[in-house]
Amino acid sequence: MKVVNYISEAFEELRSNTTWPEWAEVQRLTIVVAVFSVLFALATWGVDELCAKTLAGFFNWIKTV
Template identity: 75%
Template sequence: MAKFVNYISEAFQELKTNVTWPEWAEVQRLTIIVAVFSVVFALLTYGVDQLFVKALAGFFNIIK
Protein backbone atom coordinates (compact mmCIF):
# COMPACT_ATOMS: atom_id res chain seq x y z
CA MET A 1 0.00 0.00 0.00
CA ALA A 2 2.90 2.34 0.73
CA LYS A 3 4.18 1.92 -2.84
CA PHE A 4 0.78 2.92 -4.21
CA VAL A 5 0.60 6.03 -2.01
CA ASN A 6 4.16 6.93 -2.99
CA TYR A 7 3.29 6.49 -6.68
CA ILE A 8 0.25 8.77 -6.36
CA SER A 9 2.17 11.47 -4.48
CA GLU A 10 5.00 11.38 -7.04
CA ALA A 11 2.48 11.60 -9.88
CA PHE A 12 0.88 14.70 -8.34
CA GLN A 13 4.31 16.24 -7.76
CA GLU A 14 5.22 15.66 -11.41
CA LEU A 15 1.93 17.19 -12.55
CA LYS A 16 2.69 20.29 -10.47
CA THR A 17 6.29 20.76 -11.56
CA ASN A 18 6.85 19.20 -15.00
CA VAL A 19 3.57 19.65 -16.86
CA THR A 20 2.92 22.87 -18.75
CA TRP A 21 -0.74 23.68 -18.28
CA PRO A 22 -2.54 25.92 -20.81
CA GLU A 23 -3.76 29.36 -19.84
CA TRP A 24 -7.39 29.67 -18.74
CA ALA A 25 -8.30 31.75 -21.81
CA GLU A 26 -6.94 29.04 -24.11
CA VAL A 27 -8.89 26.36 -22.23
CA GLN A 28 -12.09 28.37 -22.67
CA ARG A 29 -11.41 28.98 -26.38
CA LEU A 30 -10.71 25.32 -27.08
CA THR A 31 -13.76 24.24 -25.08
CA ILE A 32 -15.97 26.49 -27.20
CA ILE A 33 -14.40 25.10 -30.39
CA VAL A 34 -15.07 21.52 -29.26
CA ALA A 35 -18.65 22.36 -28.26
CA VAL A 36 -19.38 24.06 -31.60
CA PHE A 37 -17.80 21.18 -33.55
CA SER A 38 -19.85 18.68 -31.53
CA VAL A 39 -23.11 20.50 -32.30
CA VAL A 40 -22.24 20.80 -36.01
CA PHE A 41 -21.27 17.12 -36.18
CA ALA A 42 -24.50 16.11 -34.40
CA LEU A 43 -26.56 18.18 -36.86
CA LEU A 44 -24.76 16.67 -39.84
CA THR A 45 -25.31 13.17 -38.45
CA TYR A 46 -29.00 13.97 -37.94
CA GLY A 47 -29.25 15.29 -41.50
CA VAL A 48 -27.66 12.19 -43.01
CA ASP A 49 -29.90 10.00 -40.87
CA GLN A 50 -33.01 11.83 -42.09
CA LEU A 51 -31.79 11.53 -45.69
CA PHE A 52 -31.44 7.76 -45.33
CA VAL A 53 -34.85 7.50 -43.63
CA LYS A 54 -36.50 9.29 -46.56
CA ALA A 55 -34.52 7.30 -49.12
CA LEU A 56 -35.46 3.97 -47.52
CA ALA A 57 -39.10 5.03 -47.16
CA GLY A 58 -39.15 5.98 -50.84
CA PHE A 59 -37.50 2.71 -51.81
CA PHE A 60 -40.00 0.64 -49.86
CA ASN A 61 -42.90 2.64 -51.30
CA ILE A 62 -41.61 1.86 -54.79
CA ILE A 63 -41.36 -1.90 -54.20
CA LYS A 64 -44.77 -2.13 -52.49
Protein backbone atom coordinates in the same frame (compact mmCIF):
# COMPACT_ATOMS: atom_id res chain seq x y z
CA MET B 1 1.13 0.26 -1.24
CA LYS B 2 2.34 0.35 -4.85
CA VAL B 3 -0.94 1.89 -5.99
CA VAL B 4 -0.73 4.68 -3.41
CA ASN B 5 2.86 5.38 -4.41
CA TYR B 6 1.91 5.45 -8.10
CA ILE B 7 -0.94 7.91 -7.49
CA SER B 8 1.27 10.10 -5.33
CA GLU B 9 3.98 10.21 -8.00
CA ALA B 10 1.41 10.93 -10.71
CA PHE B 11 0.06 13.94 -8.80
CA GLU B 12 3.58 15.19 -8.15
CA GLU B 13 4.39 14.95 -11.85
CA LEU B 14 1.22 16.83 -12.75
CA ARG B 15 2.11 19.54 -10.26
CA SER B 16 5.77 20.01 -11.24
CA ASN B 17 6.29 18.83 -14.83
CA THR B 18 3.09 19.86 -16.60
CA THR B 19 2.60 23.13 -18.42
CA TRP B 20 -0.99 24.22 -18.03
CA PRO B 21 -2.59 26.56 -20.61
CA GLU B 22 -3.79 30.03 -19.73
CA TRP B 23 -7.45 30.37 -18.71
CA ALA B 24 -8.27 32.46 -21.82
CA GLU B 25 -6.88 29.72 -24.08
CA VAL B 26 -8.90 27.08 -22.23
CA GLN B 27 -12.08 29.10 -22.75
CA ARG B 28 -11.33 29.68 -26.44
CA LEU B 29 -10.59 26.01 -27.11
CA THR B 30 -13.69 24.94 -25.17
CA ILE B 31 -15.81 27.11 -27.45
CA VAL B 32 -14.09 25.65 -30.53
CA VAL B 33 -14.78 22.10 -29.32
CA ALA B 34 -18.41 22.95 -28.51
CA VAL B 35 -19.00 24.48 -31.96
CA PHE B 36 -17.46 21.53 -33.79
CA SER B 37 -19.44 19.11 -31.62
CA VAL B 38 -22.69 20.83 -32.56
CA LEU B 39 -21.73 20.91 -36.24
CA PHE B 40 -20.78 17.23 -36.20
CA ALA B 41 -24.04 16.34 -34.42
CA LEU B 42 -26.05 18.27 -37.03
CA ALA B 43 -24.17 16.58 -39.88
CA THR B 44 -24.78 13.15 -38.32
CA TRP B 45 -28.46 13.96 -37.84
CA GLY B 46 -28.73 15.13 -41.46
CA VAL B 47 -27.14 11.97 -42.87
CA ASP B 48 -29.37 9.85 -40.62
CA GLU B 49 -32.51 11.66 -41.80
CA LEU B 50 -31.43 11.34 -45.44
CA CYS B 51 -30.81 7.61 -45.07
CA ALA B 52 -34.09 7.08 -43.21
CA LYS B 53 -36.11 8.92 -45.88
CA THR B 54 -34.29 7.10 -48.68
CA LEU B 55 -34.99 3.70 -47.12
CA ALA B 56 -38.62 4.61 -46.38
CA GLY B 57 -39.09 5.73 -49.98
CA PHE B 58 -37.44 2.58 -51.28
CA PHE B 59 -39.64 0.28 -49.19
CA ASN B 60 -42.77 2.25 -50.14
CA TRP B 61 -41.76 1.87 -53.79
CA ILE B 62 -41.31 -1.89 -53.30
CA LYS B 63 -44.79 -2.16 -51.71
CA THR B 64 -46.40 -0.52 -54.76
CA VAL B 65 -44.59 -2.66 -57.30
